[in-house]
Amino acid sequence: MNPEERYQSSKKVTLVTLTVNFILSIAKVLVGFICFSQAIVADGIHSISDVISTLAVWIAIRISREPADREHPYGHGKVETIAAKFIGVLLFLTGLIIIKGSIMTIINNDIKEPGVANLWIALISIIVKELMYRYTYKEGKRINNKALIADAQHHRSDSLSSIAALIGVIGAKLGYLIADPVAGLVVALFILHMGYEIFMEAVNELMDKVDDELYQQIREVVCTSEGIIDIRDLRVRSHGPDIFIDLRVVVEDELSVVEGHKISRRAEERIKDSINNIQEILIHIDPVTVHKELQQRRDQKLDV
Template sequence: MEYGNRYDISKKVSFIGLFLNVILSVIKVIVGFLFKSKALVADGFHSISDVASTAIVLFSIKISQQPPDEEHPYGHGKAESIGTKLLGIILIMTGFALAKSTVNNIISARIDIPGQQVLWVAIISIVVKELLYQYTVRIGKKIESKALIADAHHHRSDAISSIAALIGAAGARMGYPILDPIAGLIVAIFIIKVGFEILLDAIDELMDAVPSQGKMQRIKKQVSDLENVIKVGDIKLRAYGPRLFVDLAVVVPDDLTVVEGHQVSVKVQDEIKKVHPSVKEVLVHIDPESVSEDK
């Protein structure tokens, strides 16, 4: 998929998410404060962090779609990983702030009974955020955007936190007022957990962790079946946003000429790119069989 088209699709999805999150966050925070639900207030601030994360995703994808230049010969795909990392940090900070506030309320015994309006707002939020998750994750997978997929999981975490807010408010209205702040604490812990998962995934990509063991094995099998390829030696994969870069060693017969060895290299590159469209560049090292055996 062309990068310009990819950015346009991401921009459309992100603006839809921004619009809905702004409305939901304002409604949840206002209703939570007016009708005394700590859980819904926590959920509202979670939605506010959604607004920030969507903006980061949009900006990082815009940067990542820029072509390679002299200072960035591999392109700008890492911008998505950086954006995803910032998203995880925002979630963690939001979760800890909400947890601290909720714990203080429980300790000081400032516990109120939420109004019935809290229940309806939580239900609406659950439905809207789950639909937004389904839409965003589908598009994210289609255009192979880790940042957009991470943002989709942020939407899902918001839906789950709304479920906790609903249970807490309903329990409080049924005679168990402690359930509302406890639900707020559960929401905060869940936000922290999701934030750490997103952060660790982004760190893995920034450190060039293997993006897919399964894909690496498929590439190795595919290349091994080519003519004049005795075996595939060392193989490495690294991700730059949606693009993959492959570095592998191919063992060939000793009697091949330099030209024939070059033809094998070109064939390996073409076959990998044909079967795996996300692969941007393939670096092939040609090793004669006798030299390979000596290593």
């Protein structure tokens, strides 16, 4: 997928989610306040954080389009990961705010029976947010956009928190008024957990944590490439959708520079054919004599 197509797809998703989140968040907060539901108000605050996170995604997508330059030789793709980190922090803070509100409601015994409208807004929210999760997650995976995927997880957390809010409202309508603020606490704890997971995933990517499956896939492709004896010092890092690879490969020591170059080019082409979103590969050639244990192993095979 070319960068312009990726940008247009991301733009479409963010505009749709921004519009839906804005309408839904205002509706939930208003209904929650007017119809006396702490759980629905908490859910509405969660949806407001969705609006902010989607705006962050939109800004990140625009910045990530910028081409590589002298100060950013690997491009601006990591801004998408920074946006995901921001979403994690935002979720965590949202959870803390909701916890405070729910606890104060319980302490002050300021609990009223919620109106029926809360049931309807919770049901609508569950359906809409689950659909938004599936739509955003599918597109995020398709174009490999970390910020969109994090935003999709935010939608899922909103859908699940609406389920908790719905249960709380039903409990309160059945006479258990404490169920509503308790549901607000459950919503908050779920949001805290989701925020922590998104934040840590973004931190790991910013620290260039390597996906084991991708690492093993690259090793397998390179080690089965013609002319390569072994692979050393494989390093992989992601910048948004782009993957950068540098590694050292071991070849026979009697090869010419041209022959070594051809071997590295074949390995590079095989990697790009097997794995999507490879932006750049740097391969350093080592003669087998540099690695004594490999040379001894090779000599033993020749003796046999």
